[in-house]
Amino acid sequence: MIQLVLLIILVIAAIAGIVIWKRYSPSKEQYDMKKYYGIEKDGQLGITVDNKVVEAKGKLSDGKAYVAYDVVRDYINSRFYWDSNENVLLYMLPKDMISVDVGSKDYSVSREKKSEDYVILKTEGNTAYIALDFVQQYTNIDYEMSSNPDHVMIRTKWGKTDVATVKKNTQVRYQGGVKSPVLAELKKKDEVTIIESEENWKKIRTKEGVIGYVKNNTLKNEEKKNITRKFDEQNYSSISKDYTINMAWHNVTNQDANKGVAQKIAQTKGLTTLAPTWVHVADTSGNITSIASSDYVSYAHQQNIEVWMTVRDFDGGISSEQESYELLSYTSRRETLITQLIAEALRVGVDGINVDFEKISDKCGEHYIEFIRELSVKCRQNGLVLSVDNYVPKSFNTQYDRKEQGIVADYVVIMGYDEYYAGSPEAGPVSSYNYVKEGIEETLKEVPAKKVISGIPFFTRLWKETPKTEEELASEKGTDAAEYSVNVESVAYGMDNAQAQIKQAGVETTWDKKAGQNYATWEADGAKYEIWLEDAKSIEPKLKLMQKYKLAGTAEWSLGQESTDIWNLIQKYVN
Structure with a gap:
């Protein structure tokens, strides 16, 4: 009887041991590495860029690694540009253009062939692939190829990096936990x-570009290591004035208006x-219309004033987002x-060119x-x-890429106006x-800061608000317009004319602390009128900024x- 009891206890202990072992022992399951890299077909190349596995838009060809253009643009070097309309790859240097045709070993640097x-x-198909060796010529990157499956680890970030040494042979797991599948094996003395x-657990990256987790106690000698690579960055030199710029846009609409520059x-x-x-883009082929005047320039120069002619993609010739896209998406048209x-x-x-393109879509x-x-x-x-020229930065105008403008252009101008604009559904400053x-x-x-010019307005808007009819409210139900109970229209006025409107209405202004502007409102003819003034009191704080x-x-x-x-x-703030 005692023997039977002991046997039962041993069996129970064995079963418990097996359960515990299964629950807590490390899994030996190997993760599908093709799935890990997103590889779905032969010849596809997995890609890790720094600490991220990106879409497997790479390929091996003739022993060379090629990466899809959009991966290069989004993760490696956004200065590469692929024109899918004219099948040409471009890269702009400070004073040269690099041009590569599809399927060619040759390329041009301006007019020089290499x-x-x-x-x-x-x-x-519709995908362009660029040889990583060529990308590396113009980008501070390093890369390492590995197999099983074919993948490439690309490093773009340099400087102080947290590293550690592997204390003993261990596994890199897909997630933190011993039951998570194994991604890779690490050997003693490997650096991660x-x-x-x-x-x-620690999330780590191996030298082959596998990103996963290892136990904390498998690592030692954690330190910040300065990882560098010798590379000569291109110097995008800029013209920088040694005085505070005070630029005024001159809205010239015809040749006769040029004659009024002296006044x-x-x-x-x-x-x-x-x-x-002066200049408008006439059509989507890239032709321009111009009313530029050399006499105007000569007179301005006599007054020690520079002239930066403005070119626009609206108010003459092309005037829509689609037309700007059709123009700029072709290299020959640009x-x-x-x-x-x-x-x-x-x-x-x-002396310069001022670009005012306001019809740029995502x-x-x-x-x-x-x-x-x-x-x-x-x-x-x-x-x-x-x-x-640029809008005030918002989430919906990031496509203008102000950061790149700040590198390649001499000045970035903020148009600090049109907060409330012609066609705005509500009144405001x-x-x-x-x-x-x-x-x-x-x-x-x-x-x-040395490249930023702050644009301010010499104009304001007089707003007229009239209640919507019941028919209008009913027809707008379920639309964005239904959020507004009044119809809004506005007229732009210069400083003196805006003051004249207030005087004519016979009202006094009050200070709108939130807007930082003098404000007036009145009612007439069944409508409400509102105006936020631009005057010395509103302009000075902006100049102080x-x-x-x-x-x-x-x-x-x-x-x-x-x-x-x-x-x-x-004059107090620019001299």
Whole structure:
């Protein structure tokens, strides 16, 4: 009987031991590494970039690693540009353009022909693949190829890195836990990069680019290691003025208006730069129309004022997001536009080009910034200042790529107005203090202060609000318009004319502390009128922001809309 009891106890203990062992013993299950890298077919190359496994858009061909263009653009070097319309790969250097055709070992640097011993660019269906060796020539990267399955580890980040040494042979697991499948084996003395630490596990990356988890007690000698690679970065030199820029856009709509430049300049003080709106893109082929005047430029120069001619993608010729996309997404069309812009700039003798493109959609973003890069090369070659106008940074206008503008252009101009704009569904200030402040602070996260110009308005809007009828409210039900109970329309007025509207209405202004502007409202003819004024009291705090953040200068839209006394104020901050 005792023997039977002992046998039962032993059996129970054995079963318990097996249960415990199964529960807590390390799993030997191997994770499917093709699945890990997202490899679905033969010839596909898995890709790790720094601490991230990205989409497996790579391939091995003739012993060379090729990576899809969008992976190169998004993770490695966004300056590479693929024109799928004309099947050409471009890369802009400070003073040269690199151009590669599909299936070729040859490439051009401006007009100089060069060659490699491998095909640089291949296509498969709609995907363009770039040889990593070619990418590496112009990018501070290193990479390591591994097999089973074929994959590549690409390093783009350098400097202080958390590393550790493997204390004993161990496994890298898919997740933190002994039951998680095994991704790779590590040997004693292997070095790994530490990505993040958890309570008992560390997320690491192996030299082959496998990212997973190891137990804390399997590592030793944790330290910050300075990992570097010798690489000569390209120097994108800029023209930088040794004075505070005071630029005024001059809204010129016809040749006769050019003759009024003397009168316009006469009432200014401290003006350093004029930006006349002379040039419009005429069509999607890249042709321009221009009313530029060499006499205008000569007179401005006599007054020690530079001229940066403005080119626009609206208010003449093309005037839609689709047209701007059709223009900029073709290399030959951008080339036509740039050639004509430079020729016109040299013909009339201007000092620079000011780009005011406001019809850029999300899908057009990469083509737009490529246009800015290409134009910057030609401006650099010809000693012309390149300035680029931008909206106040918001989540919906990141496609303008202010960071890249800050590298390749000489100046980035913030249009700190149109907070509430023509067609806005509700009334509000054109340029509140906080709106201008936000524009400066957000831009400075991407662009050096010495390249930033803060644009302010010489105009405001008189808003008229009328109640919607029951029929209008019913027809708008379920739409965004239903959020607003009034119809809103507005008229833009310069400083003096805005004051005249208030005087005519017979009302007094009050200070709107939130907007940082004088405000007036009144009712007439069944409508409510509202206006936030631009005057010395609203402009000065905005100029102080320019001074506080040590910006390159200020810009005003537009010359002729200001009250004459405003120049005394501006002069205090630009001289």
